[in-house]
Amino acid sequence: METRDSEIKIPGKGDIPALDEAAVEKCQSRWLSIAKPLFGLGTLEDAVTQIAGITGTADVSIDKKGLIVMCADNGVVEEGISQTDSSVTAVVTDNFSRGLTSACIMGRTAGVDVFPIDIGVSVDTKVYTDKIAYGTKNMLKEPAMTRREAEESILAGIRAAKRLKKQGYQILLTGEMGIGNTTTSSAVASVLLEEDPEGLSGRGAGLSDAGLQRKREVIRRAIGLWKPDPADPIDVLAKVGGFDIGGLAGVFLGGAMERLPVVMDGFISAAAALLACRIAPGTERFILPSHMSGEPGMGRILRELDKEAFIGCHMKLGEGTGAVALMPLLDMTLEVYRKMPDFDGIQIEAYKPLGGEA
Numbered sequence: 386m387e388t389r390d391s392e393i394k395i396p397g398k399g400d401i402p403a404l405d406e407a408a409v410e411k412c413q414s415r416w417l418s419i420a421k422p423l424f425g426l427g428t429l430e431d432a433v434t435q436i437a438g439i440t441g442t443a444d445v446s447i448d449k450k451g452l453i454v455m456c457a458d459n460g461v462v463e464e465g466i467s468q469t470d471s472s473v474t475a476v477v478t479d480n481f482s483r484g485l486t487s488a489c490i491m492g493r494t495a496g497v498d499v500f501p502i503d504i505g506v507s508v509d510t511k512v513y514t515d516k517i518a519y520g521t522k523n524m525l526k527e528p529a530m531t532r533r534e535a536e537e538s539i540l541a542g543i544r545a546a547k548r549l550k551k552q553g554y555q556i557l558l559t560g561e562m563g564i565g566n567t568t569t570s571s572a573v574a575s576v577l578l579e580e581d582p583e584g585l586s587g588r589g590a591g592l593s594d595a596g597l598q599r600k601r602e603v604i605r606r607a608i609g610l611w612k613p614d615p616a617d618p619i620d621v622l623a624k625v626g627g628f629d630i631g632g633l634a635g636v637f638l639g640g641a642m643e644r645l646p647v648v649m650d651g652f653i654s655a656a657a658a659l660l661a662c663r664i665a666p667g668t669e670r671f672i673l674p675s676h677m678s679g680e681p682g683m684g685r686i687l688r689e690l691d692k693e694a695f696i697g698c699h700m701k702l703g704e705g706t707g708a709v710a711l712m713p714l715l716d717m718t719l720e721v722y723r724k725m726p727d728f729d730g731i732q733i734e735a736y737k738p739l740g741g742e743a
C-alpha cells in the first residue's frame with residue numbers, strides 16, 4: 386500500500402534482507418580469539434554477532450541509540466479492562482516532552498535519545514504527532530480500526546524508523562504508552578498464535594482478579610465477534626489491535642529494511658514484533674529481545690520468535706524501559722569485543738622477561 390510518502394510501502398514475504406554472513410563469520414572469529422573462556426559472555430556475544438550480520442560489518446557500533454515510543458489510546462478501555470482510565474495515556478505522553486517518564490530518566494543514564502510519537506492518543510498532546518485517529522474504537526462494539534487505519538499505523542512506524550536512520554541512529558529501541566494495550570496485545574497474540582487468551586493475558590498495569598476475568602472475556606468476545614483471520618496479520622491488527630501495536634510493528638519492519646537492529650521491549654512490543662514477523666517473515670533476524678516481561682504471554686511470544694530474553698526482573702512498565710536496560714549490558718560487551726587482548730596478545734605479555742627484553 387502507498388500513502389503520503391509514495392516511496393514507503395509495507396514490506397511482505399521475501400522483502401526482508403538476509404544477514405551479512407561474512408560479517409557474522411568475522412565477528413565470530415574475533416570472539417573466539419579473545420583471551421577468555423569460550424562463549425564466556427554467553428548470549429551477549431550472540432547479540433554482537435547478530436548486530437554485525439544486520440549492519441554488514443564486524444566493526445560493530447551502537448553508539449547512537451534511539452528509542453521510539455508509540456503513544457495511543459484504546460476504545461476497549463471503557464469495558465473496565467484496565468486499572469486506570471484513558472486520561473493517563475495523555476498525561477504520561479505529555480510527560481515524555483518534559484523528560485519526566487521512567488524511560489526518559491533511564492534513557493539519560495544509558496545514553497538513549499527518546500522519541501515519543503502520538504500515533505493515536507484520544508486528545509491532542511505536546512509530543513511529535515503522526516496521529517491516525519483520536520484513539521481506536523471499542524472492539525467489543527465494532528472493529529478497533531479500519532484496514533486503512535491499520536496500514537497507516539504500520540506506515541507511521543516505518544517512517545519513524547527511516548527518520549532515525551537518516552539522523553544516524555545505529556540501533557532502534559521500541560516502547561509504548563497506552564492504557565488498555567495489554568488487552569489489545571493479548572488479543573493480537575491470541576489470534577496469531579491461535580490460543581485462548583487465558584495464558585496470554587495478565588494484570589497489565591495492575592488489575593484485580595475480577596478485572597482480569599473480565600479482560601479475558603472481553604478478548605474472547607471481541608475475537609468471536611469479528612473473527613480476525615490469523616493468516617492475515619493486518620486484519621488481526623485492524624479488528625482487535627491498537628495504533629501503538631501497528632506503529633511498533635512498522636518500526637520493526639522499517640528497521641529491518643534499513644538494516645538496523647531493533648530492540649524489543651515488553652509484552653506490547655513483543656506482540657508488535659510477532660505481528661511484524663507474520664507480515665514479513667525474516668524480520669526476526671533484525672530483532673533483539675531485551676527482558677522477560679512479567680505479563681504471562683511474554684514467554685510464549687519469545688518462544689514463537691525463537692528469542693531468549695537477556696534480562697529477568699519481572700518488569701512490566703512499558704515505555705521501552707526494558708529495552709533501555711539492555712543498553713549498558715550491550716555497551717560493556719562491545720567494549721570487551723573491541724578492547725580485550727587475544728590469546729596471542731596475552732601470551733606475549735605473560736612470557737615477557739622481567740628485565741623488559743622480549
Ligand SMILES: O=C(O)c1ccc[n+]([C@@H]2O[C@H](COP(=O)([O-])O)[C@@H](O)[C@H]2O)c1
Pocket residue numbers: 466467468469561562563564565566567568588589590591592650651652653654678679680700701702703704
Ligand atoms: O511492557 C510490558 O510488558 C507492560 C506490561 C504491563 C503494563 N505495561 C504498561 O501499562 C500500560 C498498559 O496496561 P493496561 O493494564 O492498561 O493494559 C501501558 O501503558 C504499558 O506501557 C507494560
Ligand SMILES: Cc1cc2nc[nH]c2cc1C
Pocket residue numbers: 469473477561562563590702703704
Ligand atoms: C502511571 C503509568 C505510567 C505508565 N507508563 C507506561 N504505562 C503506564 C501506565 C501507568 C498507569
